[in-house]
Amino acid sequence: MNRLAKKIVPHIILTVFSLIILMPLVWIVRVSLTDKLTAYKIPPEIGTLGLNNYVDIFERFPFVTWFANSFIIAIVSTAIALPLATAMAYSFARLNTGGALLRLGVLASQMLPPIILVLPLFGVFLFVGLTQSRVSLIVAHLSISLPFLSWMLVSFFEGDMARLEEAARVDGASRWQAFLLVAVPVAAPGILAAGLLGFILSWNEFLFVLVLSGPGTQTLPVGLASLETHAGVEIAPLAAATVVSLLPVFALLPFLRKHLIKGLSLGALK
Amino acid sequence: MNQSKTMEAADRRFGWFMSAPSLALLLAVILFPVFWALFTSVHDYTLIAPNFDTFTGAENYISAIQDPAFRHSLGLTAFFVAAVVLFEFLLGFIVALMLNSVERFKPIYYGILLCPLLMNPVIVGLIWRMFLHPSLGIVNYLLTVVGFEPVNWLGSTQMAIWTIIMVDIWHQVSFMIVLLLAGLSAMPKEPYEAARVDGARVYQSFFYITLPLMMPVIIVTLLIRMIFAVKTYDLIYIMTRGGPGVATDLVSYSIYRTAFVSLNVGEASAMSAILLGFILLLTVYLYRYMRSLT
Amino acid sequence: MLKQSLLSLALATGLSTAAHAESVNILMEGVPDTEYVKTLLPEFTKETGIEVNLEVVNYAEMHTKLVPQLLASKGSYSAIVVDFYWVGEFTKAGWLAPLDDMIKADNFDTSVYVPKMMDLVGQVDGVTYMLPFYNYAMGLLYRTDLLEDEANKAAYLEATGMELAPPKTWGEYLEQVKFFTKDGMHGVVNQGLRPDPIAMEWSNYLFANGGEFHDADWNATLNTPAGVAALEQYKTNVNEYGPLGSASFSFDEAFNVMAQGQAYSYITYNFFRTAIDDPSQSTVAGKVEIMPVPGQEPGVGASLNGAWGWAIPKSSPNPEAAWTFLKWVESKKIAKERAMQGGSPTRIDVFDDADLNAKFDYMGAMKDMLLTSHNFPVFTYTPQLVEVLGRELSLAVADEATPADALAAVEAEMNELAKKDGKQK
Numbered sequence: 001m002n003r004l005a006k007k008i009v010p011h012i013i014l015t016v017f018s019l020i021i022l023m024p025l026v027w028i029v030r031v032s033l034t035d036k037l038t039a040y041k042i043p044p045e046i047g048t049l050g051l052n053n054y055v056d057i058f059e060r061f062p063f064v065t066w067f068a069n070s071f072i073i074a075i076v077s078t079a080i081a082l083p084l085a086t087a088m089a090y091s092f093a094r095l096n097t098g099g100a101l102l103r104l105g106v107l108a109s110q111m112l113p114p115i116i117l118v119l120p121l122f123g124v125f126l127f128v129g130l131t132q133s134r135v136s137l138i139v140a141h142l143s144i145s146l147p148f149l150s151w152m153l154v155s156f157f158e159g160d161m162a163r164l165e166e167a168a169r170v171d172g173a174s175r176w177q178a179f180l181l182v183a184v185p186v187a188a189p190g191i192l193a194a195g196l197l198g199f200i201l202s203w204n205e206f207l208f209v210l211v212l213s214g215p216g217t218q219t220l221p222v223g224l225a226s227l228e229t230h231a232g233v234e235i236a237p238l239a240a241a242t243v244v245s246l247l248p249v250f251a252l253l254p255f256l257r258k259h260l261i262k263g264l265s266l267g268a269l270k
Numbered sequence: 271m272n273q274s275k276t277m278e279a280a281d282r283r284f285g286w287f288m289s290a291p292s293l294a295l296l297l298a299v300i301l302f303p304v305f306w307a308l309f310t311s312v313h314d315y316t317l318i319a320p321n322f323d324t325f326t327g328a329e330n331y332i333s334a335i336q337d338p339a340f341r342h343s344l345g346l347t348a349f350f351v352a353a354v355v356l357f358e359f360l361l362g363f364i365v366a367l368m369l370n371s372v373e374r375f376k377p378i379y380y381g382i383l384l385c386p387l388l389m390n391p392v393i394v395g396l397i398w399r400m401f402l403h404p405s406l407g408i409v410n411y412l413l414t415v416v417g418f419e420p421v422n423w424l425g426s427t428q429m430a431i432w433t434i435i436m437v438d439i440w441h442q443v444s445f446m447i448v449l450l451l452a453g454l455s456a457m458p459k460e461p462y463e464a465a466r467v468d469g470a471r472v473y474q475s476f477f478y479i480t481l482p483l484m485m486p487v488i489i490v491t492l493l494i495r496m497i498f499a500v501k502t503y504d505l506i507y508i509m510t511r512g513g514p515g516v517a518t519d520l521v522s523y524s525i526y527r528t529a530f531v532s533l534n535v536g537e538a539s540a541m542s543a544i545l546l547g548f549i550l551l552l553t554v555y556l557y558r559y560m561r562s563l564t
Numbered sequence: 565m566l567k568q569s570l571l572s573l574a575l576a577t578g579l580s581t582a583a584h585a586e587s588v589n590i591l592m593e594g595v596p597d598t599e600y601v602k603t604l605l606p607e608f609t610k611e612t613g614i615e616v617n618l619e620v621v622n623y624a625e626m627h628t629k630l631v632p633q634l635l636a637s638k639g640s641y642s643a644i645v646v647d648f649y650w651v652g653e654f655t656k657a658g659w660l661a662p663l664d665d666m667i668k669a670d671n672f673d674t675s676v677y678v679p680k681m682m683d684l685v686g687q688v689d690g691v692t693y694m695l696p697f698y699n700y701a702m703g704l705l706y707r708t709d710l711l712e713d714e715a716n717k718a719a720y721l722e723a724t725g726m727e728l729a730p731p732k733t734w735g736e737y738l739e740q741v742k743f744f745t746k747d748g749m750h751g752v753v754n755q756g757l758r759p760d761p762i763a764m765e766w767s768n769y770l771f772a773n774g775g776e777f778h779d780a781d782w783n784a785t786l787n788t789p790a791g792v793a794a795l796e797q798y799k800t801n802v803n804e805y806g807p808l809g810s811a812s813f814s815f816d817e818a819f820n821v822m823a824q825g826q827a828y829s830y831i832t833y834n835f836f837r838t839a840i841d842d843p844s845q846s847t848v849a850g851k852v853e854i855m856p857v858p859g860q861e862p863g864v865g866a867s868l869n870g871a872w873g874w875a876i877p878k879s880s881p882n883p884e885a886a887w888t889f890l891k892w893v894e895s896k897k898i899a900k901e902r903a904m905q906g907g908s909p910t911r912i913d914v915f916d917d918a919d920l921n922a923k924f925d926y927m928g929a930m931k932d933m934l935l936t937s938h939n940f941p942v943f944t945y946t947p948q949l950v951e952v953l954g955r956e957l958s959l960a961v962a963d964e965a966t967p968a969d970a971l972a973a974v975e976a977e978m979n980e981l982a983k984k985d986g987k988q989k
Contacts, residue, residue, distance in 0.1 A: 010368035017379075021382055021440070025386075042405065044411065091288035097288070098286075111550060112542045112546050123306075142295055147296070152449065152494060154486075156456055175281075179288075189451075204389075214619065215618070221393070225390075225625060228396055228816075232819055233396055233816045239397070248388060252381070317653070318653065392622075399814075406824060425808070425809035425811040430812070512758065513962075514962045530628055
């Protein structure tokens with residue numbers, strides 16, 4: 001009985017929680033299949049359902065461009081940030097590089113509201129002739145994700161792991177080998193989560209993209225925000241675009257399935 | 271003796287080598303803007319006259335601190351940050367513990383809870399404004415169906431900040447879950463096995479093993495979430511513009527207005543620097559606390 | 565030295581990544597008129613060989629996007645659109661290029677514009693910086709079907725002793741608001757969100773009570789009988805005759821209440837007149853008409869004026885091509901085509917166009933509205949005035965300040981801003 005409860009209770013809690021998260025999303029899907037008039041009808045009516053809004057976002061708006069830019073910028077900036085942040089976090093945690101002051105300094109830049117940083121940042125990119133380019137957006141996003149990812153990863157490199165590495169070093173492993181073959185695998189769940197965090201930070205970033213992007217380099221957040229117009233919110237196409245923009249989650253699912261489980265087992269190796 | 275010294279030097283070099291690429295990038299991109307902001311905060315720099323001709327010393331700082339609206343928004347932000355970080359942490363930790371204990375359906379739960387995180391705050395705000403429309407929104411409709419009075423979600427000075435907090439929890443709680451779950455996954459298994467052999471109860475192994483071992487991850491998670499919560503701006507901008515009255519006037523939105531509506535970048539920079547001071551102090555405190563644990 | 569190098573590094577020097585000679589980049593906001601311009605662009609490219617890249621951003625975020633561009637010596641945008649809010653700021657900062665030479669060289673006639681439009685988004689102190697693009701003057705949307713209903717007519721006559729008809733005066737309108745608040749119907753829906761929705765809407769109330777923002781010397785005249793009455797009426801309308809929550813409504817929420825048939829009237833931007841006839845948004849298509857906000861006397865309009873103008877920033881990489889575009893898009897032919905699609909004109913000759921009037925019978929009302937409208941104070945700190953006004957009005961509606969105290973606070977800050985700007989001696 002007790003064992004059964006132990007097995008079922010987590011699923012009950014998780015199901016309830018998932019439903020709370022999911023219900024608004026279901027309503028977004030519903031809005032995406034109808035028009036503004038029906039969307040605001042109370043009591044709700046089914047109305048005529050259709051895929052018009054999905055056609056709309058591709059025909060009336062450069063949705064593909066927005067999506068591609070968001071995806072490319074998020075993937076590239078994460079792909080660069082992750083190894084860099086991992087290395088920096090490792091040096092902070094294991095070798096105390098630069099001491100507490102450097103560690104705080106790295107994060108301090110992120111404690112200023114971005115609205116204050118955006119003017120000089122624009123100046124920097126203007127100076128090197130990179131405004132409106134994807135490169136500038138990737139670099140700007142790196143400046144946000146590097147501090148956070150490295151802080152996060154520091155906590156994964158601390159603790160017992162040092163002993164494991166010592167053992168490996170005694171067995172003749174080099175610094176590099178200890179890092180790559182002992183530390184990184186043990187911290188893998190953290191690195192995976194950091195990757196996810198980096199992707200999300202870039203994917204949702206609004207202000208820097210708003211100021212630094214050009215017509216061809218707008219991303220989803222800036223593009224979709226333009227559906228809030230001076231003549232009202234185009235809520236139905238917006239809902240459709242939101243649904244489509246959640247696709248990366250489903251693209252990630254197989255990857256997650258493999259790595260969520262694998263991350264667990266790697267942790268269990270210790 | 272000598273050997274250990276060269277070892278130490280080699281360690282140090284290795285450390286700098288590992289962090290150099292990140293540091294170089296941050297120096298190149300973000301150091302100048304930070305320096306610029308601090309430099310601007312002691313000058314009379316406005317968008318109408320964007321120059322550093324007039325050094326004003328602490329004037330911007332003084333006028334910011336003397337401004338009751340700024341103090342109000344600082345206090346409100348402290349409340350907001352405490353509320354969202356606390357609720358999201360408690361909820362997120364429970365869900366993370368549950369997720370860590372299941373195998374079946376795990377990717378499905380995980381996939382669902384990632385969805386809000388992939389929505390930009392602007393979209394979240396617009397969508398929720400629609401759901402929370404007092405007379406045409408689905409939320410009030412459902413409430414009246416089960417017999418409640420319709421709620422004035424964003425139009426009441428008492429309710430509005432809680433509405434923002436609730437929407438923020440829906441949007442950001444998964445952030446906590448992702449990080450905490452990663453911490454739980456990376457935990458060593460032996461202590462639990464030893465505890466089980468010793469006959470420890472579930473709550474005992476939670477309080478004596480999980481919690482202490484998770485502390486570094488927990489603190490960093492709280493810290494990062496806190497920094498983001500302080501910077502909450504888009505949600506306010508879309509949902510209430512700080513109103514009704516000044517009920518949801520968070521500090522980041524107030525700084526935005528000072529810079530881009532009042533055009534006073536100097537004072538906005540001073541306000542940002544004050545904010546930076548507060549967060550930095552809190553970070554140092556948390557960091558010390560974290561060190562003291564290990 | 566440090567100061568100079570900082571400044572130059574930050575903003576002054578710059579390499580332009582923009583535009584070849586044969587393309588113009590234009591930053592615009594999402595409004596119906598932008599969509600209409602988009603449909604006409606191929607014609608322009610065919611005529612001139614110049615490509616046009618329209619970049620559309622959220623209207624509310626546009627200022628943030630523009631400022632860094634305008635601070636730079638060479639920006640990315642050939643032409644921009646400017647809300648009347650920013651006219652004072654942009655011209656004071658010297659960010660807009662005067663158009664007078666080009667206007668003269670090409671004999672472009674600016675006298676075709678509604679004079680109030682030129683005051684608002686055309687000329688500043690005698691220099692032309694902008695061409696008026698479209699207007700968003702506010703009008704009174706009201707339900708014709710409710711006015712024509714016989715039962716309503718009889719009941720209204722009995723209650724007030726007046727005929728039920730489109731209100732000729734502000735007092736009559738307030739009576740109707742009260743009258744129609746019954747049986748789940750609201751007499752009015754307001755847009756009480758701070759800062760601009762509430763500030764803009766309330767301005768109509770101010771003018772309708774015979775008030776103005778300031779006297780000839782820019783002394784604020786808000787804490788006056790007219791101002792206080794306007795705020796009392798506004799408060800009553802929101803809290804007693806409007807739907808729950810309208811204190812936090814932006815125009816989108818308010819419009820939806822109107823479009824779902826739950827309110828008799830709504831004072832709002834005139835382009836919602838086109839939207840209310842769109843069956844994908846509205847259950848009351850064909851049952852709503854627009855008129856100038858009524859004033860104290862019949863025939864006196866109390867509408868608030870509003871508009872966006874085309875401008876060429878000094879940082880424009882190719883001002884000549886930008887001007888070619890401006891004079892094309894503001895030509896009678898193109899301005900008319902835009903209006904025929906449902907746009908909001910600024911040219912008198914477009915308002916008077918026979919085809920247009922045949923298509924939209926409310927064009928006459930729109931023109932009246934503009935001719936009898938009032939302008940919001942345009943000076944360097946207009947956005948800040950809107951901000952302060954919005955905050956204080958919102959506090960008053962929420963019962964956290966009395967109308968007189970709220971208006972006194974606005975007055976004090978407005979006087980300070982006017983002094984700072986040199987408007988008030």
